[in-house]
Amino acid sequence: MAHDQIFSWYLAAARQGNPYAQFNLGMLYKTGAGVARDDAAAAAWLRRAAEQGLAFAQNHLGAMLYSGRAGECNDAEAACWLRRAAEQGDASAQHNLGQLHGEGRGVACDPEAALGWFYRAAEQGVSRAQTRLAECYLHGRGVPVNYPLAAAWLRKAAGQGDAAAQFNLGLMHATGQGVGVDCAHAARWYALAAAQGDASAQNNLGILYATGAGVPRDDVRAVYWYRAAAGQGHTLAQFNLSGMVGSGRAGAPDPVHAHMWMLLAAESGDAQACDCAAAAAERLAPQQLAAARDLARAWRRNRH
Secondary structure, eight states: OOHHHHHHHHHHHHHTTOHHHHHHHHHHHHHTSSSOOOHHHHHHHHHHHHHTTOHHHHHHHHHHHHHTTTSSOOHHHHHHHHHHHHHTTOHHHHHHHHHHHHHTSSSOOOHHHHHHHHHHHHHTTOHHHHHHHHHHHHHTSSSOOOHHHHHHHHHHHHHTTOHHHHHHHHHHHHHTSSSOOOHHHHHHHHHHHHHTTOHHHHHHHHHHHHHTSSSOOOHHHHHHHHHHHHTTTOHHHHHHHHHHHHHTTTSSOOHHHHHHHHHHHHTTTOHHHHHHHHHHHHHSOHHHHHHHHHHHHHHHHHHO
16 A cells, blocks of 8 residues: 555544544654654644543653654653553553653652663563663662562563663673673673674673683684774773784784774773873874874764
C-alpha cells in the first residue's frame, strides 16, 4: 500500500478525533515515514491523542518534550505526560520516568522512585530498564548494593542484546565485582558490546588483547579495537592507541600519529594524557609537532 494512501487514511480519521489515528499520524511526522519529517506537527497530533488518554501518545509526547523535539525542552511537562502513561502500565514510559527521577529533571531527584519505575518496566521485559535496574543494584542507587541481583538483571538485558548490559557484565567479570575474576568471560561480553559500537567495550576489549588477559595476546586486534573506540572520541582508547602507535606495536613506530592521538586524549583534560603530550612535545621536532597538530585538527573536522 502506498505511503500517501496510508497518510490520507490516518489524516481523515485523525480529523474525526480517532486517537489511534492521531497517534499514528503523529508518528509518521515524527519519523518522516511517507511524509516530510515535521516535529511540530508530530507533537501536535501526539498531544491530541495524549489528551484522550492514549498511553503510547503520552509517552512519545513526553519524550519529545524531554529531548526538545517539541520545541524548547520542558522537563516538567514531560514528566507529567510520562507519569500519566506510566501509571497506565506503559513500560517505555515507566523506564523514561525512572530516568527523570534518576536525573532530577522535571521531578525531584529520587533514586528510590527511579528504582521503582525501572523495576516495573524491567518486569515487562524492557532491556534498557533491566540494565538501569541492574546499575542501581551495582552502585547502590536507591537500594543497597547487591551484586547477584545486578548480575541477574544484566544477564536478562544482555540476552536481549543490550550493549550496556553486555559491557557491564564484562566489567564485573574483569574486575571480580561480585563474581570471580574471569577475563575470558569478560572478553566474550565485551566482544558482543563492542560489535554493537559500544566505545568503552571496544577499549576494554583492546586492553585484553594488548595484555593477553583472557585471550591470546594480539596487537593487531588490540589496535583494531582501540582505533574503533578512539574514533568515537573515547579518551582512554585514544591514550592507549597513542602508546601502541608510538611504541611500534601498530606497525613501524609513528611518533607523529602517536602524538596526534595523545593530543586528542589530552583535550578531555585527562592529567596523564596532558603530561604525556607535554613530554612528547619536548622530544619531537617542530615539523613533527606541527604535523601532529594538523592531523588532530583534521580528525576533529572530519568527526563533526
